Every structure is written in C-alpha cells, then in structure tokens.
Amino acid sequence: MPFIRPSLTDLIEAAETDIEARLPGADARLRNSNLNVMARVLAGGEHTLYAFVDWISQQILADTAEAEILDRHGAIWGITRTPAAFAQGNVTLAGTNGVVIAAGTRLRRSDDVEYTTDAEATIAAGTATVAVTALAAAEAGNADAAAALSLVSPIAGITSAAAVAAGGLIGGADAEADTAYRLRIVDRIQQPPHGGADFDYVKWTLAQPGVTRAWVYPLEGGLGKVVVRFMMDDTYADGIPLAGDVAAVQAALDLVRPVTADLTVVAPVAVPLDIAGLTITPTTAAVEAAIEAEVADLIRREAEPGSTILISHLREAISVAAGETDHALTDPAADITHTTGQIAVVGTYPWS
Numbered sequence: 001m002p003f004i005r006p007s008l009t010d011l012i013e014a015a016e017t018d019i020e021a022r023l024p025g026a027d028a029r030l031r032n033s034n035l036n037v038m039a040r041v042l043a044g045g046e047h048t049l050y051a052f053v054d055w056i057s058q059q060i061l062a063d064t065a066e067a068e069i070l071d072r073h074g075a076i077w078g079i080t081r082t083p084a085a086f087a088q089g090n091v092t093l094a095g096t097n098g099v100v101i102a103a104g105t106r107l108r109r110s111d112d113v114e115y116t117t118d119a120e121a122t123i124a125a126g127t128a129t130v131a132v133t134a135l136a137a138a139e140a141g142n143a144d145a146a147a148a149l150s151l152v153s154p155i156a157g158i159t160s161a162a163a164v165a166a167g168g169l170i171g172g173a174d175a176e177a178d179t180a181y182r183l184r185i186v187d188r189i190q191q192p193p194h195g196g197a198d199f200d201y202v203k204w205t206l207a208q209p210g211v212t213r214a215w216v217y218p219l220e221g222g223l224g225k226v227v228v229r230f231m232m233d234d235t236y237a238d239g240i241p242l243a244g245d246v247a248a249v250q251a252a253l254d255l256v257r258p259v260t261a262d263l264t265v266v267a268p269v270a271v272p273l274d275i276a277g278l279t280i281t282p283t284t285a286a287v288e289a290a291i292e293a294e295v296a297d298l299i300r301r302e303a304e305p306g307s308t309i310l311i312s313h314l315r316e317a318i319s320v321a322a323g324e325t326d327h328a329l330t331d332p333a334a335d336i337t338h339t340t341g342q343i344a345v346v347g348t349y350p351w352s
Helices: 008-022 034-059 067-076 178-190 198-206 243-254 285-302 311-319
Strands: 088-095 106-108 114-117 127-134 148-151 158-164 213-218 225-231 262-266 269-273 277-281 326-331 342-346
Touching: 008 034, 067 178, 178 198, 198 213, 198 225, 198 243, 225 243, 243 262, 277 285, 285 311, 285 342, 311 326
Parallel strands: 225 262, 269 342
Antiparallel strands: 088 127, 088 158, 106 114, 106 148, 114 127, 148 158, 213 225, 277 326
C-alpha cells in the first residue's frame, strides 16, 4: 500500500504521546510548557525531513524530476536539452556614403533586446545592409521585417534609427522546456534506439534547436527512401521552417542515419485553415481571442502533414473557448483534408 506522509499535526500528536508514555504523569499537551515546546520542535524537525524525502522521491524518476535533476537524467540516457538559438538576419542602416559600420556594432530594439553586427559594412548609395545576430539566444530575438532598431552608441555619419531588412530576424529559440525535454527522456527509456527505425528519425529531429514537431515517412518516393518533415512552432508564426532550417536538420540527420537510407528532409506545405463562416455569441474581442487560441491549440495538437482536421473537433475547440455561449459554423462545413506534405496552419477569421 502507498506510504501516507504524516501531517505536522499528526507528528506533534505523536511526539506528545511519546513523551507522556516515557514520562508517567507528565503533561506534554500543556500549552507553552517545556515538554509541549519540545514536542513541537521535534515534530517540526521530522516534518522538514519528511518534506526533503518527499522531494527526493520526486527526483528519482525522470517523469517527476525538476529541471536540474532532469538534466542529469537526460545525460545518463544520452539525451541533452536542446539549447537556445540566436536570432539572425539583416538590418538596414542609413548614412553618409563611405562611412564604415564596424563589426560588433550593437543595436537595440525598443524592448531592450540587443543585436550585434556580424561583419563590417560600408554605406553606399545612402544605405548599408549588414548581417546581425541577437546578443542573447532566445525566441525573443526574432523580429519582423521593418521592425525598428537603434544604435546603442551613435556613429558619426550614420543615422541612429535602423530597420530590420526583408526576411526579418529569425532562428531565435528558447532552450527546450522541461515538458518537451521530459517527454523525450521518457520516450528514450520506453523506446530504445533501433539504428534507424521510424521513431529514431523523429527523436533525432526533435533534438535539433527550435524543432517542436516531427514526422517520418518511410518509403515515400521509393524503396530505401525516407522523408522527414518538421515544424518550428515557437520560432515562426506559421511554424513552417525556412530553407536554412531544413538544411541544418538535413545535415544533422545525415550524421546519424543509417548509411543505406536515402534521407530527404523537407518542410511541410502550409495550408491556412481559414474560418470564413462563423458567428459567435457574445461578439466580443475577448471571446474572439479565446477562440483563436483554442483553434491554434487544436492545430498544434492534431495537424500533421497529409492529415485531416475533423470538423467536429473544430466545432469543439470553438465551443470550449472561454466566454463563448453559442456559435454557428458554416465555412468550413466538413472535415478539412490535406494531401501529402500539406499541413494545416492558423488561417483567417471573419473578424480578422
């Protein structure tokens, strides 16, 4: 039977009873007496020890361990936490022709996220486009095209205001969260590597920075061929990886795949799940936002390349949104199907 941890009250009662049993005639329950204080001090010490033992018991197993101990569990099984990644991209600065922008020049966003230039650049035709990298590795370093930046230290001949160039600053990702890391460790324990089984490719892909979901398709394209598709939901708005991300994952998997496997890593093809016909009650911004959040969660949980989003699940996601009391969904009116390689992503709404 399971062990039931005694409460502090139970421990005090046990200490008082023990003292009275060992000292006939003593009253250890008399408030503020020496014996009563002694019983409470002893019980408090025991309570602390029980708390520590309770904490230790949680650390023994990977499915309940805290972050620091979880890292040790992962290290034992050869599973390392996916590190944070730096956002990178180009920034456009304006100034006087011929003025040099040194490598390592720092720029700052309005929320104090900083970037440094990767190489020297020279103003020509009034502007210069220079590659930058976020100073700190984190998803927060990502920025949309045209986002405003400014020089941390003014440079003579250079306008202090700068803008993120086309393509934005991308690739920034937070270190892998405990929940995702824990699942990978438990999966490794329950499903040992098989030297190239389908689930091995999924594990190898999920171990890459920024990857949140992955799927493997053995024999797609022919005998001996393997196709891997993956998503980066926390890095890009639609979760679809860019060409550079695909190349990085391809290179990483080429190092571990079986030599006989003809592996191709590709990005899924985004198909926005547009909700064109939807009326809700009540019609408020809060309910609209709640519906968008629930549908986004549904897509992240159930969308896979070539899969179907059930209309009943879509209606359910709308119904459970906080504040929604009624709705009518007319478009889409049936299950949303996708062909090979296609995946549902968040689309538009009548109010957007």
